[in-house]
Amino acid sequence: MPELLEVRDVVAGYGRGPAILTGTSLTVRPGQVQCIIGPNGAGKSTLLKAISGLLPVRSGEIRFEGERIDGLRPDQILRKGICFVPQERALFPRMSVRENLRMGGYVIDDKKVLESRIEEVLRQFPILRERAHQRAGTMSGGQQQMLAMARTLIVKPKIVMLDEPSLGLAPKIVQQMFEIMHMLKDRGMTVILVEQNAIMGLNNSTWGAVLDLGKTLFEGPAQEVLADPRIKELYLGKAKAAA
Amino acid sequence: MAVQQLDVDNVIEARREYNAGLAAESKGKRVWQFPVLLLLVLALFPILQVTDGYNYVLHLMLYTFMYVAMASSWNILGGYTGYISLGHNVFFCIGGYFSGMILAYFGVSTLITAPLAGLAAAAVGFVIGSVTLKMRGPTFIISSIALLMVARILFDNWHFVGGSNGITLPQLHLDAQWMKVPYYYAFLLIAALTVWTSYKIKHSKFGLGLRAISQDEVKAESAGINTRFYKVAAFAISAFFVGMAGAVWGEYLTYIRPNIFLVILVAANLVLMCILGGKGTVAGPIVGAILLIAFNELSVVYLGSSELNILGTGVVMLLALMFFPTGIIGTLAAKKKLPRFLDWD
Amino acid sequence: MSNVIQIVILGLALGGVYALMASGLTLIFGVMRIVNLAHPVLIIAGAFVTFWLFRLYGVDPILAMPVAAIALFCVGVILYKLIFEKEAASAKYSEMTVLLTFAVAMIFDGLLGWLFTNTQRVTTPSYATDAIFIGDVFIPTGQLYAGVASLVVIGLLLLFLQYTRFGYAIRATTQNRAAAQLMGVNVGLVSLITFGIGIGLAGAAGSLVSFIFSFFPAKHWEWIAILMSLVVLGGMGKLGGVIAGSLILSVIAAFVGAYIGSTWSTMTFFLALFVILLVRPQGLFGDKIEEA
Numbered sequence: 001m002p003e004l005l006e007v008r009d010v011v012a013g014y015g016r017g018p019a020i021l022t023g024t025s026l027t028v029r030p031g032q033v034q035c036i037i038g039p040n041g042a043g044k045s046t047l048l049k050a051i052s053g054l055l056p057v058r059s060g061e062i063r064f065e066g067e068r069i070d071g072l073r074p075d076q077i078l079r080k081g082i083c084f085v086p087q088e089r090a091l092f093p094r095m096s097v098r099e100n101l102r103m104g105g106y107v108i109d110d111k112k113v114l115e116s117r118i119e120e121v122l123r124q125f126p127i128l129r130e131r132a133h134q135r136a137g138t139m140s141g142g143q144q145q146m147l148a149m150a151r152t153l154i155v156k157p158k159i160v161m162l163d164e165p166s167l168g169l170a171p172k173i174v175q176q177m178f179e180i181m182h183m184l185k186d187r188g189m190t191v192i193l194v195e196q197n198a199i200m201g202l203n204n205s206t207w208g209a210v211l212d213l214g215k216t217l218f219e220g221p222a223q224e225v226l227a228d229p230r231i232k233e234l235y236l237g238k239a240k241a242a243a
Numbered sequence: 244m245a246v247q248q249l250d251v252d253n254v255i256e257a258r259r260e261y262n263a264g265l266a267a268e269s270k271g272k273r274v275w276q277f278p279v280l281l282l283l284v285l286a287l288f289p290i291l292q293v294t295d296g297y298n299y300v301l302h303l304m305l306y307t308f309m310y311v312a313m314a315s316s317w318n319i320l321g322g323y324t325g326y327i328s329l330g331h332n333v334f335f336c337i338g339g340y341f342s343g344m345i346l347a348y349f350g351v352s353t354l355i356t357a358p359l360a361g362l363a364a365a366a367v368g369f370v371i372g373s374v375t376l377k378m379r380g381p382t383f384i385i386s387s388i389a390l391l392m393v394a395r396i397l398f399d400n401w402h403f404v405g406g407s408n409g410i411t412l413p414q415l416h417l418d419a420q421w422m423k424v425p426y427y428y429a430f431l432l433i434a435a436l437t438v439w440t441s442y443k444i445k446h447s448k449f450g451l452g453l454r455a456i457s458q459d460e461v462k463a464e465s466a467g468i469n470t471r472f473y474k475v476a477a478f479a480i481s482a483f484f485v486g487m488a489g490a491v492w493g494e495y496l497t498y499i500r501p502n503i504f505l506v507i508l509v510a511a512n513l514v515l516m517c518i519l520g521g522k523g524t525v526a527g528p529i530v531g532a533i534l535l536i537a538f539n540e541l542s543v544v545y546l547g548s549s550e551l552n553i554l555g556t557g558v559v560m561l562l563a564l565m566f567f568p569t570g571i572i573g574t575l576a577a578k579k580k581l582p583r584f585l586d587w588d
Numbered sequence: 589m590s591n592v593i594q595i596v597i598l599g600l601a602l603g604g605v606y607a608l609m610a611s612g613l614t615l616i617f618g619v620m621r622i623v624n625l626a627h628p629v630l631i632i633a634g635a636f637v638t639f640w641l642f643r644l645y646g647v648d649p650i651l652a653m654p655v656a657a658i659a660l661f662c663v664g665v666i667l668y669k670l671i672f673e674k675e676a677a678s679a680k681y682s683e684m685t686v687l688l689t690f691a692v693a694m695i696f697d698g699l700l701g702w703l704f705t706n707t708q709r710v711t712t713p714s715y716a717t718d719a720i721f722i723g724d725v726f727i728p729t730g731q732l733y734a735g736v737a738s739l740v741v742i743g744l745l746l747l748f749l750q751y752t753r754f755g756y757a758i759r760a761t762t763q764n765r766a767a768a769q770l771m772g773v774n775v776g777l778v779s780l781i782t783f784g785i786g787i788g789l790a791g792a793a794g795s796l797v798s799f800i801f802s803f804f805p806a807k808h809w810e811w812i813a814i815l816m817s818l819v820v821l822g823g824m825g826k827l828g829g830v831i832a833g834s835l836i837l838s839v840i841a842a843f844v845g846a847y848i849g850s851t852w853s854t855m856t857f858f859l860a861l862f863v864i865l866l867v868r869p870q871g872l873f874g875d876k877i878e879e880a
Contacts, residue, residue, distance in 0.1 A: 054766060073776070074769035083770075090767030092760050103760050106753070107772035155772075327683045329690070378865050380681050381623040381824070385816040386865060388625075389858045392813040400851055507809045511694060514687065550706070550805075554698025560691035565671065568684060 002066030004030045004190055005051070005082075005159060010060035010070070012050045019058065020046040022214035028159065033181070033191040035205035035222060037198040037235060043214040044194040045087060048161045051192075052084035053077040064159075079107050083157035087164050089148040093137025097128055097147060100136050104151035117154045124183075125150050142173035149180045153187065160184055161192040166200070178204045198235055202226045210235060277584040278438075285431055289424045301423045305495075307536050308430035309488050312437040314516035314528035316484035319441055320477045321514065322523035323450060325457030326376065327384050328478075329510045330391035331485055333371075334364040336504035338486030339493035340404055346412050346494060353494040354429050357487045364486020365479040372478030376471070379460065391505060398501040409500025412493060426495045433491070437484040442525045442587060444480070453477055454523070508553065515560045521570030525587040530571055535559075590724035595842045597727055601735030603838030605796050607831045608738035609811070610818040611745060612789030618762035618825030619782045621681040622672060626693040628808035628815060630787055633696060634660050634794020635803045636704060642711040642798070649711045649799050650737050656791035664787025667692065668780050676779045693808065700805035710802040734796040741792055742831060745785075749827070758782055762825060814854065817861035823871030833871075 005028035013019040020043045028034050036044050049055040051062055053074035062070040069077050074084075084090075092100055101121060105114040122129040128147060131139060136147060145165055152160045162181065166174040181204065185191050195201025202208050208225035210218040218231055225231055288304070291297050313335065321327050338360040342353035353360070375386045399407040415425065444450040452473045455463035464470045493499040512535060520531030535556075542555045567574050575581040576588075613627045634656040641647040641655060668676070671692065675685045710716075716730035749755035760768040761778045769775050797803060818837065822829025837860055845853030864871065 052770060054769065073774060075772040075774045078770065078772040086766070086770070088766075090764060090770050092763040092767060094763050095759065099756070103756060103768075103771045106757065106760075325683060327686065374862070374866060380683070381617075381621075381686060382820055382865060384623065384683070384686050385813070385820060386861065389813040389817060389861050392810065393855065393858045396851060396855055511690065514690070518687065548702060550698050550701030552698070553694050554702060557691045557694030557696075557698055561671070561688065561695065564684065564688050564691060 002063065003027050004065060005192075006063045007047070007051065008061050008063075010047070010050055010062060011058045012046060012055050013058065014055070020214055021050060023060065024211065024214055025216050026209060027219075028190060028192060029207070030158075030190050031185075032207045033185055033193060033205040033222075034207040034209065035193045035195055035201040036209050036211050037195060037201055038211035039235065040196075042212045044211055045163050046214075047211065048084060048086070048163050048192065048194060051077075051161065052082065054084075075107070078155070078157070081158035082161065083152045083155055083159070084161045085148045085152060085163065085165070087167055089144050091136040091144055091148060094135055096133050097136055097139075098132045100147060101128075101151055101154060105154040107155060114154070117156075121150050121153050124153075142169050142176070145169065145173075145177055146180065149177065149184070152184065152189070156187070157189060159190045159192060161194075163194045164196055165193075166195065166197065174200075199226065278587070282431075282435055286428075289427055298419070298423060301427055303536065303540065305423065305427045305430040307532055308427075308434040309492060310512065310516060310532040310536060311529050312430065312434040312488050313485050314513050314520075314532045315434070315437045315441045315525075316481045316488075317513040318481075318517050318522065318528045319444060319453075320481040322517055322527070323445065323453040323457060324474055324477050326474065326478075327514065328387040329384055329507070329514065330387035330389075330394070331481070331513055332504055332506070332509040333390055333394045334368055334482040334485040335489035335492070335509060336394060336398065336501070337364045337367055338489030339499050339504050340398070340489075341486070342490030343410070343412055343493040343499040344404060347410055350413065352415070353490045354425060357429065357433070357490040360490035361483040361487035364489070365483040368482025369475060369479040372475040372482075373471075376474045376478060388507075391507065391510065395501055395505045398505060405500070407501055409498055409503075411498045414497055423495075426491060429491045430488070433484065433487050438525065438529065440480070440484070441528075445525055445588065449473065449476075457523070508556075511556065511560075515556065515563070518560065518568075518570055519563050521572030521574075521576075524570070524572040524576070526585045527570050527572040530585070534571075591846075594725045594727065595846050596839055597725065598731060599839030599842030600835055601727075601731040602800075602842065603835035604735035604738035604742075605793065605800065606814070606818060606838055607834035608741055608789065608796065609793040610815045610822075610830050610834060611742055611827060612786035612793070613815055614819045614822060614825055614827055614830045615758075615789070616783055616786035617819065618827070619758060620672070620676040620779050622676065622685045623681070623689065623816075624786070625686060625689040625812055626667075626696060627786075627790055628811035629693045629696040629700070629805070630660055630663065630790040631794045631797060631811070632803055632805055632808050633663070633700060634791030635709075635798040636700060636794070637791065638795040638798040639709055639711050642713070648713055649795050650713075650733060653737065653741070653792045653795040656795045657788040658791075660791025660794070661784045661788035663791075664784040665780060667787070668783040672783065673776075673780075676783070677776070693812075697805050697808065704805065706804045706806050708802040708804050709798075711798040713799055716799040730800055734800045737796055738793070741789070745789070746827070754778075754781070810854075813861075814857045817857045820861055821864050821871055826871070829871055
C-alpha cells in the first residue's frame with residue numbers, strides 16, 4: 001500500500017536562481033494534520049509550491065497514491081486531489097464571493113453538483129452567504145482567508161495544503177482559521193499545514209516535521225516534536241520566550 | 244621572529260603581484276587604440292574624393308554616422324534605463340525644424356546651429372520626459388507612440404513651417420564632388436561625440452544609477468537614487484544628439500518635411516539597431532547601425548519595394564529578439580568570445 | 589439641438605467600432621500582459637479578408653464578419669504558438685513582448701503592402717452611402733450599422749465571459765493567474781484561446797472598418813496610438829472600461845470634429861491619454877485592488 005503523498009529528495013528553486021529545496025523528503029499519511037515548521041527561508045512555502053506544480057521540480061520525485069505527479073501542471077495535480085491555499089490566498093479580487101466559489105469548483109463538470117456544493121459551503125459559512133455578492137478584494141483579511149479555505153470544500157480534495165493561514169490575522173480570527181482547518185480534516189481531508197508560529201501549529205496538528213535549509217531535519221508525532229529538546233532549542237526558543 | 248618577518252614579505256609580495264595583475268587587466272581591457280585609429284581612417288577617407296566618384300559611398304557612410312549617433316543616443320535611455328521610446332524621432336524632427344527654420348530665414352548654416360538644435364531638443368525632451376517618465380513599462384511605450392502621432396498632427400498643420408509640404412532649404416555653393424564632405428564631417432563628429440558620451444555615461448556614477456533603474460526601479464529609488472531626475476536627464480541627453488543629427492540632416496536633404504522625420508520606421512530603426520548590436524552596450528548600436536543600413540541598402544537593391552524592406556526589417560527584428568535578445572555584442576560577451584577591439588564596456 | 593443629437597449618435601456609432609477594435613487588445617493584455625502593437629495591422633488584415641470577399645464574391649461586409657474573425661483567429665493561434673507562447677508563460681509585462689509585437693506589426697505591414705499595395709481601399713455595400721433621416725437628424729446608415737454590429741459582437745463577448753465556464757477561466761486568469769492555475773485552469777490553453785479570440789475580434793472589427801473608413805496597410809500606425817489610448821483609459825485589461833472609454837471619447841471627439849476641426853478630433857484621444865496618465869495612471873475605470 002503506497003503512502004498518500006511521498007516527497008523524495010526534491011530539488012527546486014525559482015527561475016535560474018539557486019535551489020531552495022536541496023533534497024527535501026516528506027511522507028504524508030492519510031488522516032493526519034501534518035505541520036511543517038522551520039525558520040524563515042527554510043523552504044516551507046517552496047515545498048508546497050513544488051507539490052502543487054506551481055514550481056517545477058529540478059530533481060527527485062513526488063508521488064501521490066503511488067503515482068508520480070512531479071512535472072504535471074497545477075490544474076492536473078488539482079484534478080488528482082491536491083488542493084493548495086497559498087499565503088496570498090489565491091482569490092479573484094474583482095469577482096464576487098459566489099463567483100470565487102464557482103471558480104473553486106472549476107474542475108467539477110456537473111453543474112448541479114457544483115451548485116449544491118456551493119450551497120453547502122454557504123450554509124456552513126453564513127458570513128459568506130451574507131457577502132455572496134460582494135467583491136472578494138474588498139473583504140477583510142480574515143474573511144478572505146475564510147473564503148479561500150472554505151473554497152476547498154467544493155472540490156473535496158484528498159489533501160489540502162495551507163500556507164500560513166494565520167498570516168496577518170488577529171489572534172481571535174486565527175483560532176477561527178484553525179477551527180475551519182479541523183473541519184476540513186473531519187471531512188476526511190488530509191491537511192498539510194505550514195506555520196510560522198511553530199507551537200501553535202504543532203498544537204493543532206497530529207504530525208510534525210522540521211524543515212531547514214531545504215531539507216527535512218526531524219519528523220514525528222506533533223507532541224513529540226514539540227517536546228523534543230533539540231527542536232525546542234533550535235526552533236522553538238524564540239516562540240517560547242515570547243510566550 | 245625571522246620566520247614571521249618572511250611571511251609578511253611574502254604576503255606583501257603576493258599582494259603587489261595581485262595588484263599589478265589587476266592593473267594590467269584593467270589597462271588591457273580598455274582598448275582605446277582601435278576607436279582612435281578608426282576615427283582617423285574615417286577622417287582621412289574624404290581625401291579619396293580628389294579622385295572623384297565616391298559620392299554614393301560617402302552618402303552611405305554619413306548616413307551610417309547619423310544612425311550611429313541616433314542609435315547610441317537612444318541607447319542612453321532605452322539601453323541603460325530600459326525605457327523603450329518608440330517616438331524618439333520627435334526630437335529628430337525638432338532638431339531638423341529648429342535649425343532648418345533658422346537656415347531658411349537667416350541663412351545661418353545648420354552646421355553652426357546644430358548644437359543649439361540639440362539643446363532645443365533636449366529642453367523639449369526634459370519637459371516631455373518629466374511628464375511621460377512618470378509612467379512605467381507599457382504605458383511609457385504607448386505614450387511615446389502617442390507623442391509621435393501628436394507631433395505629426397502638429398507639424399502637418401503648422402502653416403508657419405510649411406505644413407505637410409514642408410519647406411525647401413538653400414544649398415551650399417560647392418561642386419558636386421565636395422558637396423557631401425562638410426556633412427560627412429559633421430555627422431562623423433556628432434557620431435564620435437555621441438559614442439564618447441555614451442561611454443562616459445556608462446562608466447560614471449550616473450550611468451550606474453541608470454542601469455540600476457533598468458534592473459529594479461523601486462530598489463534603485465530606495466537605494467537613494469533620485470530616479471526621477473536620472474530618467475529625465477537621460478531622456479534629455481538622448482534627445483540632444485538626436486536633435487543635432489536632425490538639424491544637419493535637414494540641410495543635407497535640402498528640405499524639411501514632417502514625413503522625413505516623423506515616420507515610425509525611423510524610430511523602429513533606432514530600436515532595432517540597438518537590439519541587433521546589443522542593447523545597453525556602448526559598441527552595440529554602432530554594430531547594429533552598420534548592419535541594418537547594409538541590410539536596408541541590399542534589400543533596396545535586390546528587393547526594390549519599400550514594403551519588402553519593412554517586411555524584411557520586421558523579420559530581422561523578430562528573429563533577433565527571439566534568438567539573440569542580448570544582441571551581437573551581448574551574445575558574444577556572454578560566451579566570452581567578444582573580440583578585444585569591440586569590448587568598449 | 590438636432591445637430592447635437594446627430595453628433596452624439598455618430599460619436600456613439602464610431603465609439604462602438606472603436607470599442608470592438610480595442611476589445612481584443614485589452615483582452616490579450618489582461619490575460620497575458622502582452623501589449624499587442626500588431627493589433628491594428630491585424631484589423632487591417634481582417635479588412636482585406638472582407639474586401640476580397642466583397643470584391644470577388646459580393647459578400648456583404650457585415651456578413652463577412654464571422655469569416656474574417658475565424659481567419660484571424662487562426663492567425664492569432666499561429667502567432668501565439670510561434671512567437672508568444674514562451675513570453676505569455678511568464679505572465680509579466682516585459683518590454684521584450686512589446687518589441688516582439690512591434691516586429692510582428694512591421695511584418696504584416698510589409699506583407700500586406702507588398703501583396704495589395706498601399707492604396708486606399710474601401711468596400712462599398714449599398715448602405716455605406718445611404719442615410720436615414722429622423723426629423724432633422726441625419727444618420728449615415730453605414731456608421732449606424734457598424735456601430736450596432738460592434739455592440740452586438742461585444743455583447744456576445746461579454747455574455748461569453750460572464751456566463752460560460754471558459755469565460756470564467758479567462759476572467760480568473762486575468763485577475764490572478766497563479767490562483768486560476770490552482771483552481772484547475774489550464775492557463776496555457778486559456779492564453780492560447782484568448783490570444784486567438786483577441787485577434788479574431790480584430791478580424792471582426794476589420795470587416796466593419798472596411799466600409800466606414802478607407803484603409804491601407806500602413807494606416808495602422810495611426811490606429812495604434814488611438815487604440816492604446818482607449819486601453820489605457822479603460823484601465824489596462826478591463827473590458828468594461830475600454831467600452832465605456834471608447835464611447836465617451838468618441839462622442840467628445842465627434843464634438844471636437846464638428847466644432848473645431850476634423851484634424852483635432854484625433855488629437856482628443858491623445859490628449860485624453862496624456863491627461864489620464866498624469867492624473868489617474870490606473871485608468872479612468874481601473875481600480876487599485878489588483879497588485880499587478
